[in-house]
Amino acid sequence: MDNFLGLLSFGAEGWGDEIASGVWVTVSLALATLPFGLVLGFFVALAKQAQEPSLRLAANIYTTIFRGLPELMTLFLIYFGAQIGLRQLLILLGFETGIEINSFLAGMLALGMVFSSYASEVFLSAFRAIPKGQYEGGYAVGLSYGLTMRKVVMPQLIRLALPGLSNLWLVLLKDTALVSTIALSDILRQTGIAARVTKQAFFFYGTAFLLYLVLAILSGLVISRIERYGQKSELAR
Amino acid sequence: MTEMALNQSTVERPPAPPRSWTASRIWGHAFVALWALIGIGFVWYLATSWNPELVAKYGPRYWSGLKVTVSLVLSSLLAGAVLSVPVALGRLSKNRYVGALAYAYVYTFRGTPLLAQVFLIYYGLGQFSNELKAIGLWGFFRDAWNCGFLAFTLNTAAYQAEILAGAIRSVPRGQWEGAAALGLRPSFTFRRIIFPQALIVALRPYGNEIILMIKGSAIVAIITVYDLMGQARWVFSKTFDFQAYLWAAVFYLIVVEILRNIWAWLEARLTRHLNR
Numbered sequence: 001m002d003n004f005l006g007l008l009s010f011g012a013e014g015w016g017d018e019i020a021s022g023v024w025v026t027v028s029l030a031l032a033t034l035p036f037g038l039v040l041g042f043f044v045a046l047a048k049q050a051q052e053p054s055l056r057l058a059a060n061i062y063t064t065i066f067r068g069l070p071e072l073m074t075l076f077l078i079y080f081g082a083q084i085g086l087r088q089l090l091i092l093l094g095f096e097t098g099i100e101i102n103s104f105l106a107g108m109l110a111l112g113m114v115f116s117s118y119a120s121e122v123f124l125s126a127f128r129a130i131p132k133g134q135y136e137g138g139y140a141v142g143l144s145y146g147l148t149m150r151k152v153v154m155p156q157l158i159r160l161a162l163p164g165l166s167n168l169w170l171v172l173l174k175d176t177a178l179v180s181t182i183a184l185s186d187i188l189r190q191t192g193i194a195a196r197v198t199k200q201a202f203f204f205y206g207t208a209f210l211l212y213l214v215l216a217i218l219s220g221l222v223i224s225r226i227e228r229y230g231q232k233s234e235l236a237r
Numbered sequence: 238m239t240e241m242a243l244n245q246s247t248v249e250r251p252p253a254p255p256r257s258w259t260a261s262r263i264w265g266h267a268f269v270a271l272w273a274l275i276g277i278g279f280v281w282y283l284a285t286s287w288n289p290e291l292v293a294k295y296g297p298r299y300w301s302g303l304k305v306t307v308s309l310v311l312s313s314l315l316a317g318a319v320l321s322v323p324v325a326l327g328r329l330s331k332n333r334y335v336g337a338l339a340y341a342y343v344y345t346f347r348g349t350p351l352l353a354q355v356f357l358i359y360y361g362l363g364q365f366s367n368e369l370k371a372i373g374l375w376g377f378f379r380d381a382w383n384c385g386f387l388a389f390t391l392n393t394a395a396y397q398a399e400i401l402a403g404a405i406r407s408v409p410r411g412q413w414e415g416a417a418a419l420g421l422r423p424s425f426t427f428r429r430i431i432f433p434q435a436l437i438v439a440l441r442p443y444g445n446e447i448i449l450m451i452k453g454s455a456i457v458a459i460i461t462v463y464d465l466m467g468q469a470r471w472v473f474s475k476t477f478d479f480q481a482y483l484w485a486a487v488f489y490l491i492v493v494e495i496l497r498n499i500w501a502w503l504e505a506r507l508t509r510h511l512n513r
Contacts (some may be wrong), residue, residue, distance in 0.1 A: 019400030047265075061272050068493040072466060073486050084479050170348070177350035181459055188353055190356035193359060202361035209353050217333035 004203060007194070015194040015204070022190030023211060029107055029186065030173050037172070038110040038165070041119025048124050066117035071175050074114055079106040079182045086160070107179035115172050122164035126157050159230045168224040173215055185210050250304045279483070284481055295472045295481075302468030303488060305382075309457065309464060310450045313386050317393035324398035329405060339398070345377055346395035352456050359384035385457035389450065396446050404439035405431060437508055444500035448493055455489070465489065 011015040047059035066074060078083040083101045130153055138148030180189035187208050256262070327339025346354065362369065362378050369375040377383050408431050416426035423508035469485035472478075 013347070047268075050261055050265070052259070055261055055270045056265075058265060058268035058272055061415070064494070065490065068452075068490045068497075069486055070452040070466065070489055072455040072458070073489060076482055077486060080473075080479060081481065116307075125345045174348075174350040177352040179351070188350070188356065192356070199364070201364040202357070205357040205361040206354065209349050209357050212349040212353055213345060216344075219378040 004200075007198060007200060007203065008207070010186075018190045018194065019207065019211070021186065022185055022187040023215075025104075025184060026173075026176050026186040029104060029111070029176050029179065029184070030169075032104075032174060033108050033111045033115060033176075034169065035108040036108065037115030037119055038054060040112060040116035042123055044116055044120035045123035045127060046146070048120060049127055052224055063117040063120055066113050071110070071114050072178050074182065075107065075110040075178055075182060078110045078113075079103065082106060090154075103179065103182045107184055109175070111172060113178075115168060116177065118168050118171070119165060122161050122168065123157070125164070126160035127153075127158050130156055161235060162227060162230055166219075166227075169223070170193070170216060170219060174212065175220060177212070253258035283480055283483060286478070291476065291478070293402055295468075295476075298463075298468045298472060299465065299484060299488065302463055302465040302485075303492070305467075306451065306464040307492075309382065309385060309389065309462070310447070312452050314393055314447060314450055315391035316386070316390040317397055320390060321397035321401055324394060325401040325405070326401040328398060343395045343399055346392050347399070351388065351392055351453050352459070353414060355385060355388040355456060355460055358388045377421065381457070381460045381462045385454075385460060385462050387455065391454075393446065393450055396449075397443070400439050400442040400446065401435070404409075406433035407438050408434045437511070440500075440507065442503050444497070444504070447500070448496060451496070452489070 006014060008014055008016045008019070010020070044059045044062060048063075050056055050059075069077075071214045079101060086101070087163045134152055134156070135148055139154040144150065176186060180186050180192065183189070191204040191208040195201040198204070253460050324339050324342055327335045328343065330336050330339070358378075359381060362384075366375055369378055380426075412430055412434065413426060417423075421430075454464060455466035457464055458470050461467070463471065465485050465488055469481050472481040
């Protein structure tokens with residue numbers, strides 16, 4: 001037992017600080033992806049329920065692709081694809097330098113695209129649950145489209161979309177584990193290095209497993225608090 | 238009445254007013270044009286870098302990779318379905334401890350990344366090779382395919398148990414009471430009345446789970462299983478040709494789209510008696 005505690009200690013001998021930095025990378029990647037994915041998903045949902053057929057078509061192609069591809073494949077396509085594409089571009093422009101894509105950025109982009117295509121479905125069904133009368137009421141009291149959206153539709157939309165979005169947040173948190181394959185030092189990669197060095201694979205992968213579980217439980221606590229807050233304002237109406 | 242309808246259909250209508258170029262229309266056309274450009278670029282890239290030699294050399298690998306993916310997903314889905322029944326019964330159980338146990342199982346496997354589960358089983362249990370040899374299980378855990386299969390089975394069993402339990406819970410209590418009033422035994426009620434209705438509710442989530450599993454199965458490539466993704470990685474490492482990944486992506490998209498359409502058809506077919 002002492003032996004295992006020593007392995008997790010902070011400092012030169014233990015792996016505690018390395019793993020803590022991995023937790024930080026995982027959490028910050030998920031938190032950085034969330035707003036990007038939410039905004040993108042919201043606009044894709046708007047496009048999906050637009051009257052303009054070409055806009056709907058474009059949005060549907062987007063979600064079909066990113067919901068159909070394995071997340072790992074999306075990640076590789078963006079990471080390697082962007083690398084190769086940029087190199088070709090630089091060669092065309094006359095530069096001959098090797099280029100490294102930031103794996104954090106690639107992970108954020110790939111996970112954000114996957115997140116947004118699922119989030120667009122959540123937003124879309126939330127939009128559909130809001131009666132047309134709400135818009136008409138907004139226009140009737142003289143609000144513009146933008147104001148109706150912001151003041152009338154959005155508050156209801158967020159409450160309706162919250163359960164679906166919190167599910168997607170948990171999925172996103174788990175999907176961040178994939179970035180360990182493109183050399184980003186998240187929980188799984190750091191524990192993997194520790195496992196290889198110390199030959200204590202079960203212990204370190206078990207630690208990673210429990211860390212993810214703790215992150216999920218913590219997210220669950222925060223989410224239920226947000227949901228309670230939403231319900232409270234609903235009752236007050 | 239019919240005369241009026243006829244008259245109306247022959248009435249000459251003014252031509253529809255020309256649609257104006259609103260902002261959303263411009264954006265829509267721009268995005269569709271962008272997709273078309275990407276699509277053309279994609280096809281052009283694949284066509285110009287088409288190399289018969291490479292295709293003859295590596296083409297069969299993709300086929301075998303696809304077979305590995307399908308067999309892995311299919312077998313773990315089936316094993317997971319079997320395992321999910323006791324877990325779902327546990328979730329529905331009135332016994333607090335059984336319920337808590339089933340909930341803990343479901344929560345653990347749904348709350349952690351599949352990749353971490355695969356690593357824990359493949360690398361983590363691999364550490365105990367001597368102990369596993371002693372009880373004769375090393376033959377199973379030595380093979381990466383088996384470890385992937387075990388991890389996927391445990392994972393999908395948690396998801397499927399939740400689907401099943403939710404679907405059974407969604408059948409109104411009146412159905413149980415009605416059957417009891419007719420003097421039917423509980424087991425018969427469950428088999429012939431509750432279960433068929435629950436399965437219809439579960440149909441869509443089951444379809445989603447199959448697709449999630451196909452996509453999720455790509456991660457076994459990391460523990461050296463040569464599924465579709467694994468073969469793509471292998472070919473990429475040999476050729477450094479990016480189309481290795483592109484072709485695999487195309488195959489994944491095709492498989493998922495075919496399955497999605499089959500499932501949509503199946504759902505429409507099985508629920509055709511329901512007015513919804």
